[in-house]
Amino acid sequence: MAPFTFDTPPSLVFGFGAAGRIGEIAAARLGSRVLLVTDAGVVAAGLVDPALAALAAAGVEVVVFSEVVADPPEAVVRAAAAAAVAHGATGVVGLGGGSSLDVAKLAALLAVGREDLADIYGVRRAKGPRLPLLLAPTTAGTGSEVTPIAVVTTGAHEKMGVSSPVIIPDVALLDPELTLGLPPAVTAATGIDAMVHAIEAYASASPNNNPLSRALACEALRLMGGAIERAVHQGHDRAARADMLFGAMLAGQAFANSPVAAVHALAYPLGGHYGVPHGLSNALVLPHVLRFNAETVPAPYAALAPHAFPQLADIGEQGRAHAFADALAALSARCGLVARLRDVGVEETALPHLATDAARQTRLLVNNPRPLHEADILAIYRRAW
Numbered sequence: 001m002a003p004f005t006f007d008t009p010p011s012l013v014f015g016f017g018a019a020g021r022i023g024e025i026a027a028a029r030l031g032s033r034v035l036l037v038t039d040a041g042v043v044a045a046g047l048v049d050p051a052l053a054a055l056a057a058a059g060v061e062v063v064v065f066s067e068v069v070a071d072p073p074e075a076v077v078r079a080a081a082a083a084a085v086a087h088g089a090t091g092v093v094g095l096g097g098g099s100s101l102d103v104a105k106l107a108a109l110l111a112v113g114r115e116d117l118a119d120i121y122g123v124r125r126a127k128g129p130r131l132p133l134l135l136a137p138t139t140a141g142t143g144s145e146v147t148p149i150a151v152v153t154t155g156a157h158e159k160m161g162v163s164s165p166v167i168i169p170d171v172a173l174l175d176p177e178l179t180l181g182l183p184p185a186v187t188a189a190t191g192i193d194a195m196v197h198a199i200e201a202y203a204s205a206s207p208n209n210n211p212l213s214r215a216l217a218c219e220a221l222r223l224m225g226g227a228i229e230r231a232v233h234q235g236h237d238r239a240a241r242a243d244m245l246f247g248a249m250l251a252g253q254a255f256a257n258s259p260v261a262a263v264h265a266l267a268y269p270l271g272g273h274y275g276v277p278h279g280l281s282n283a284l285v286l287p288h289v290l291r292f293n294a295e296t297v298p299a300p301y302a303a304l305a306p307h308a309f310p311q312l313a314d315i316g317e318q319g320r321a322h323a324f325a326d327a328l329a330a331l332s333a334r335c336g337l338v339a340r341l342r343d344v345g346v347e348e349t350a351l352p353h354l355a356t357d358a359a360r361q362t363r364l365l366v367n368n369p370r371p372l373h374e375a376d377i378l379a380i381y382r383r384a385w
Contacts, residue, residue: 004210006257009146011171014246016238019136019175022051022093023058029170030091030132033061035084037104039068042096042138045181051095063087068100071153071271071278074117077103081110084131091132097190098142098278101135102150105167108133117152123363126164133169138178140231140244141190141279143197143252145172157272161363174249176242184232188335189279191228194248195221195308195328196282200261201254203293203300204367213258216250218307223247225308232335261368263289265361266377269354276344283337284344287329288383292376294321297369301325341385351381
């Protein structure tokens with residue numbers, strides 16, 4: 001077995017009602033003055049008030065920063081860090097979807113004042129220290145609560161990532177209750193996003209691809225493959241919501257240590273230029289990237305397929321890999337997601353520009369099991385259009 005490194009939060013709390021413990025955990029781990037990072041949608045859904053009550057009951061003074069938006073720009077990250085400094089925060093809580101959790105990570109880091117955002121994009125450039133950090137997801141998708149990654153929109157359209165173990169939180173708090181009110185479209189897009197994390201982690205060409213990440217990816221796909229349609233169409237199915245949240249977390253642990261690849265690289269420009277939600281961006285390009293990879297590297301997809309779709313177990317390797325791509329496309333459709341780039345407003349004339357942007361995502365493309373160049377990316381976009 002080749003050497004590898006596996007990083008994950010030192011403490012994980014999971015279960016229905018777990019959010020009720022946020023006060024006691026924060027008081028013990030984050031100190032007496034906390035910045036709570038979230039977004040307006042989470043506030044409107046009524047998920048912030050119980051957290052504030054629990055924190056107040058534990059004697060924790062809280063300031064809420066609720067200005068997070070999807071694909072957060074640098075200005076939002078800097079504003080959150082400034083809010084932490086102004087409050088004299090001793091710790092940070094992130095409550096929300098992936099964008100809120102990513103902003104919370106960076107606010108905890110930047111509030112200390114040792115590093116600037118412009119200097120930490122890339123892998124292991126952020127050194128810390130940071131404020132103590134607790135993350136509580138309200139969607140079953142990004143796995144941000146267990147990853148060393150935060151994604152920021154820079155300039156008008158480009159996304160950049162901060163990837164460093166220093167921003168892995170001290171506590172990941174997962175309460176499926178917080179996901180019961182998610183609309184079907186959000187449940188579907190974030191769920192497919194989480195499945196992509198598992199798939200790309202398992203197949204990653206990263207030198208740190210490891211047996212622990214692969215085992216977690218398999219279990220994540222087993223859970224989510226059996227639960228996603230129930231979670232989408234029967235949103236108050238508690239077992240389905242629990243499986244989705246736990247599966248998304250497992251997938252997050254997997255790709256945190258065996259990084260994602262071309263699906264994400266091709267998805268990022270769709271979000272940057274067209275505002276397509278990240279999970280839907282992944283779903284739009286997923287089957288086309290898998291078919292491209294499976295032409296020369298079918299083995300990982302053939303191995304994964306039966307975990308999500310047991311009916312594929314008896315097909316030969318090459319056929320199973322392609323059937324896996326087809327089954328994922330059909331699953332997205334059954335969950336109500338559109339299938340073509342044109343369906344989200346992408347013009348055919350824009351595809352070359354998108355391919356150029358995606359080709360710049362070298363941090364991700366280097367992990368793809370099959371090398372691909374800008375011409376390959378353009379061909380994939382054309383198939384997806």
